[in-house]
Amino acid sequence: MEEGKIAIAIDGPAAAGKSTVAKLVAKKLTYIYVDTGAMYRALTLKAIKQHVSLESEADLAALLTSTTIELKQSENGQKVYLDQQDVTVDIRSLEVTNNVSYVAKHASVRKDMVKRQQALTEKRGVVMDGRDIGTHVIPDAEVKIFLHATVEERAKRRHEENISKGFNSNIEELKEEIKQRDLIDTKRESAPLIKAEDAVEIDTTSLSIDDVARQILSEALNVLKS
Numbered sequence: 001m002e003e004g005k006i007a008i009a010i011d012g013p014a015a016a017g018k019s020t021v022a023k024l025v026a027k028k029l030t031y032i033y034v035d036t037g038a039m040y041r042a043l044t045l046k047a048i049k050q051h052v053s054l055e056s057e058a059d060l061a062a063l064l065t066s067t068t069i070e071l072k073q074s075e076n077g078q079k080v081y082l083d084q085q086d087v088t089v090d091i092r093s094l095e096v097t098n099n100v101s102y103v104a105k106h107a108s109v110r111k112d113m114v115k116r117q118q119a120l121t122e123k124r125g126v127v128m129d130g131r132d133i134g135t136h137v138i139p140d141a142e143v144k145i146f147l148h149a150t151v152e153e154r155a156k157r158r159h160e161e162n163i164s165k166g167f168n169s170n171i172e173e174l175k176e177e178i179k180q181r182d183l184i185d186t187k188r189e190s191a192p193l194i195k196a197e198d199a200v201e202i203d204t205t206s207l208s209i210d211d212v213a214r215q216i217l218s219e220a221l222n223v224l225k226s
């Protein structure tokens with residue numbers, strides 16, 4: 001471990017607030033923030049554009065082998081480059097969101113992604129969010145957090161976010177999309193979404209963003225002081 005620096009793993013279901021608080025915690029500690037979902041989204045975008053079957057594990061794994069995905073720190077978090085093209089906005093499309101879990105369920109895709117993600121954690125000083133960070137990517141993370149909230153609250157938050165960005169939004173459709181993604185992510189055979197045994201569970205349903213970030217920082221400071 002680089003002296004005085006730790007790894008913080010944040011997992012949880014869709015729209016639980018992982019990236020929002022991960023960014024805040026990373027900023028406060030001047031750590032790198034890594035949104036691993038963006039990597040699965042980038043591969044999904046490329047597969048859709050190139051008409052690669054999302055059912056074909058071999059084709060997706062081969063596509064990933066010839067793909068570069070770079071995550072660059074920016075003022076507001078992270079910019080995502082797919083084969084040197086900025087896809088930060090494109091990977092958030094409804095089409096990518098509705099298909100990404102079908103890509104992420106394949107074991108060989110995950111194996112390659114996990115290797116790429118682990119390469120980013122070698123020096124510690126990282127806050128990484130996703131679905132399998134505490135269980136597979138950084139099983140020895142000094143701080144592990146599992147965030148969740150009711151599906152109603154998560155859909156409401158996403159709806160408010162869409163409205164504030166001027167996007168069309170339907171709260172019932174969001175609820176279904178979130179439920180469907182959670183179902184695929186928790187039921188897949190390879191590294192399903194599950195709380196690591198040693199993760200601290202935080203139900204954010206009635207907590208503010210600052211409350212959640214404070215709790216995670218407090219866990220981190222306890223480790224850093226010990």
Ligand SMILES: Nc1ncnc2c1ncn2[C@@H]1O[C@H](COP(=O)(O)OP(=O)(O)OP(=O)(O)O)[C@@H](O)[C@H]1O
Pocket residue numbers: 012013014015016017018019020021037157158161204207208209210212
């Ligand atoms: N504790 C909270 N209270 C109120 N709103 C929150 C809270 N945490 C997050 N939000 C809001 O909820 C929305 C979803 O949060 P965020 O994008 O961080 O979730 P996520 O877990 O990273 O989602 P995904 O896994 O789908 O990428 C954002 O608009 C964010 O501002």
Ligand SMILES: Nc1ccn([C@@H]2O[C@H](COP(=O)(O)O)[C@@H](O)[C@H]2O)c(=O)n1
Pocket residue numbers: 014015036037038040041100101102104105129130131132133181185
């Ligand atoms: N470590 C991870 C991260 C993400 N996924 C899959 O990607 C989807 C999109 O993630 P977001 O965080 O951007 O919503 C997610 O639903 C998972 O299917 C993953 O498997 N492992």
